[in-house]
Amino acid sequence: MTTKEDCFICVPLNRLPSEVNGGNVEEEKKIIQEEILPKSNQEPYDNDATKHTMTLLGALGSDLNINAFALNWRYEDGRLNDDIEEANYLMLRVVKELSISSPNEKPTDKDLYLTSTEFNHEEYGRSAENEMPSNPIYIASSSKKQTRYSSSIGHASRKPASSTTILRAQFGDAGMEAYIKAKAAREVLLLNTTEETCIECLLNEVKTHGKSSFQGELFDAAGNVRININVCVFRVIKNRSLNSRNREPEYPTSDMPFYVYGAGAQCHISHSLLKAPNIELGATNIKLTLDADLEDEELARGAILCLTGVPEAPMQPFPAKSSDDSSDFFFRPGQEFQVKI
Numbered sequence: 120m121t122t123k124e125d126c127f128i129c130v131p132l133n134r135l136p137s138e139v140n141g142g143n144v145e146e147e148k149k150i151i152q153e154e155i156l157p158k159s160n161q162e163p164y165d166n167d168a169t170k171h172t173m174t175l176l177g178a179l180g181s182d183l184n185i186n187a188f189a190l191n192w193r194y195e196d197g198r199l200n201d202d203i204e205e206a207n208y209l210m211l212r213v214v215k216e217l218s219i220s221s222p223n224e225k226p227t228d229k230d231l232y233l234t235s236t237e238f239n240h241e242e243y244g245r246s247a248e249n250e251m252p253s254n255p256i257y258i259a260s261s262s263k264k265q266t267r268y269s270s271s272i273g274h275a276s277r278k279p280a281s282s283t284t285i286l287r288a289q290f291g292d293a294g295m296e297a298y299i300k301a302k303a304a305r306e307v308l309l310l311n312t313t314e315e316t317c318i319e320c321l322l323n324e325v326k327t328h329g330k331s332s333f334q335g336e337l338f339d340a341a342g343n344v345r346i347n348i349n350v351c352v353f354r355v356i357k358n359r360s361l362n363s364r365n366r367e368p369e370y371p372t373s374d375m376p377f378y379v380y381g382a383g384a385q386c387h388i389s390h391s392l393l394k395a396p397n398i399e400l401g402a403t404n405i406k407l408t409l410d411a412d413l414e415d416e417e418l419a420r421g422a423i424l425c426l427t428g429v430p431e432a433p434m435q436p437f438p439a440k441s442s443d444d445s446s447d448f449f450f451r452p453g454q455e456f457q458v459k460i
Contacts, residue, residue: 122148127209128199132187133180150175204363210235282361283392284318285380285421286325287354294348297337301345308337313347325355356380356421359391367393370432371425379407379424379460383415388424398437400450413460426456 121128122145137147154172155163163172180186190213191206193199200206214235219226290298301308313334324331330353338344357378359365376391377400386407390400407413413422429449445451 123197125193127190127192130189130191131180132189136175136178147175151179202362202364282318283357283359283389284322284355285357285378285389286352287356287382287419288350288352291349293346294337294350297346297348301337301339307340308345309339310335310337310350321352322355322358325352329353354419356419361392361395363395366395370394370435372430372432374425374427374459375429375431375434377424377426378421379413379418380421381418386418391423394435396436402450407458409460422460424458424460427459428457 135144135147136142137144150170150172154166154170155176158166158172163176167173189206190210191200192209200209214233217229217231217233219229219232298308313336316333321331321333330351332349332351334347335350336344336347357380371393376393377388378391379386379388381387385403386405387403388401388405390398392399434449
């Protein structure tokens with residue numbers, strides 16, 4: 120029932136008569152908004168002879184307490200969002216605002232109650248499209264750091280991650296010292312921006328100016344901040360969108376793909392997330408024995424390494440939480456694999 124001037128759209132499941140039979144949809148919306156919605160119960164009846172308001176009201180759809188609709192938003196240039204997961208996230212936020220989710224909330228404070236249904240490609244296919252109207256960075260090497268940004272994907276309960284991004288960056292002296300000390304103790308450190316950071320703006324700055332800097336903090340697996348540092352990013356190795364239209368319909372059936380990247384003798388791998396839900400796997404300073412040399416430039420750009428004989432499909436989905444005992448997990452320290460690049 121929204122207009123072209125609104126920054127969002129609301130699409131009822133029951134379409135307007137003009138949408139079903141053909142006609143001026145915007146004009147029909149205007150009549151509803153001006154001659155029906157703000158009027159008393161008597162006025163549409165009194166005006167029916169001249170404005171056909173009761174005739175239109177009777178054709179608007181179901182006379183039910185529950186009516187289904189979808190929400191979507193427009194970008195500043197007027198384009199509609201066309202990503203289903205992003206639209207689901209918007210509707211989830213609206214439902215959260217207009218529903219009772221805590222015993223401490225008062226039902227009388229809500230003028231309208233909403234429930235929700237999630238639309239996704241796997242279950243709804245193209246039908247879903249017709250109805251649709253600062254993250255942590257994982258440190259993955261040493262010296263000049265390769266850093267990997269990737270959030271979980273395919274979860275309706277939070278905003279979907281937009282991409283898997285692998286960056287080459289450099290720490291300041293204090294950050295480098297803390298990182299080397301942690302690495303010697305076989306600790307895993309995480310890097311987080313200290314302020315809300317737009318990853319797309321950072322990538323564009325690297326592309327335009329050759330580098331981009333931000334303030335960050337290194338913290339351990341328990342969440343304890345070790346040190347605040349300065350980070351300078353000077354190369355984008357990989358930046359792959361994780362939006363639903365860019366994911367594969369099925370998991371790999373013959374192997375398991377990873378991005379392989381690094382510099383010089385350093386070689387690191389990060390699991391390629393092709394379908395949701397998925398698991399983040401990574402290893403630093405791996406040892407590769409190949410039948411042909413891998414060029415330094417190929418490694419710097421990031422290549423695709425596949426674990427042959429390790430089909431990903433039958434292993435998915437992986438458990439949401441890892442076990443404390445990883446001795447029987449297929450991806451563990453010291454494990455050897457046959458690979459192709």
